[in-house]
Amino acid sequence: MIFMSTLNIIKEPDPFLRQISKPVKEFTPRIHEILDDMADTMERKNGIGIAAVQVGILYRIAILKTHEFGNLEIINPEILEESQYKMGVEGCLSCPNKTGKVKRPHKMKLSFFNRNKERQTAELKGLDAVIASHEIDHLNGILFIDKLENG
Numbered sequence: 001m002i003f004m005s006t007l008n009i010i011k012e013p014d015p016f017l018r019q020i021s022k023p024v025k026e027f028t029p030r031i032h033e034i035l036d037d038m039a040d041t042m043e044r045k046n047g048i049g050i051a052a053v054q055v056g057i058l059y060r061i062a063i064l065k066t067h068e069f070g071n072l073e074i075i076n077p078e079i080l081e082e083s084q085y086k087m088g089v090e091g092c093l094s095c096p097n098k099t100g101k102v103k104r105p106h107k108m109k110l111s112f113f114n115r116n117k118e119r120q121t122a123e124l125k126g127l128d129a130v131i132a133s134h135e136i137d138h139l140n141g142i143l144f145i146d147k148l149e150n151g
Contacts (some may be wrong), residue, residue, distance in 0.1 A: 008054035012095045012143060021053050021060045022140040023076050027117040031061070035073050037117055038063050042071075047093045047133040051138035054094050064133035066128040072114040077136055080121070081109040088130060090144045095131045100148040104130040 010016050024031060037106055040048040052061040065070045082102055084106035091099045108129040110122050124132050134144060 006044045007037050009041070009045060009054055009093045009111075011051065012092075012098075013058075016056065016079075016145060017053060017094055017138070018141045019053065019058055020141050021058050023108045024059050024061060024113070025115070027115070028074075031059075031075070032115055034059070034061060035063065037072075037108065039071055042093075047094050048127075050093065051135045053138050059118070060061055060139050062139065064124075064128065064131045064135060066124065066131065067126070068124070068128060069122065071123065074110065074132070074135075075110055075114065077110055077112040077132070077139070079108060079133075079136065080111050081107075082129075082133075083107045087149065090130070090134060092134070092144050095143060095145055098145060100145065101150070102134075102144050102147045103149060104133045106130075108132055131147045 038050050048065040050063050052059045060076045062074050066072050082105035085103050086106045087101050087103050090102045102110055108124045114120050
């Protein structure tokens with residue numbers, strides 16, 4: 001039986017959100033627990049993406065709720081390519097009641113590890129690419145409110 005927990009979301013202006021997440025070096029059962037708890041938290045909070053830093057864990061781990069792949073777990077992600085930037089309205093679980101326009105890539109090629117330490121690549125487009133860009137920003141200590149544009 002799998003027991004999952006809903007984790008607390010750290011909210012802006014908590015300085016923890018501004019820290020740069022550390023790469024995962026050991027793929028232990030704890031990483032599986034973190035991923036399961038993050039997925040549970042994202043679902044219960046009606047999110048479409050979540051980064052470990054948002055729940056107080058300083059690892060380069062995020063989950064993207066994609067149209068093409070379902071819940072895509074990305075560990076130690078690297079952006080290989082980005083293109084076709086577009087403006088869109090965003091929000092964030094860590095910045096409740098705030099939205100704004102941000103320029104994000106409409107297409108992205110991503111390299112990452114899955115929970116089984118297998119190297120993966122994915123080509124994301126549309127909202128899926130936006131979610132990936134947003135969550136990877138979290139891993140680098142950047143919030144969407146840092147990128148707001150007028151118009």
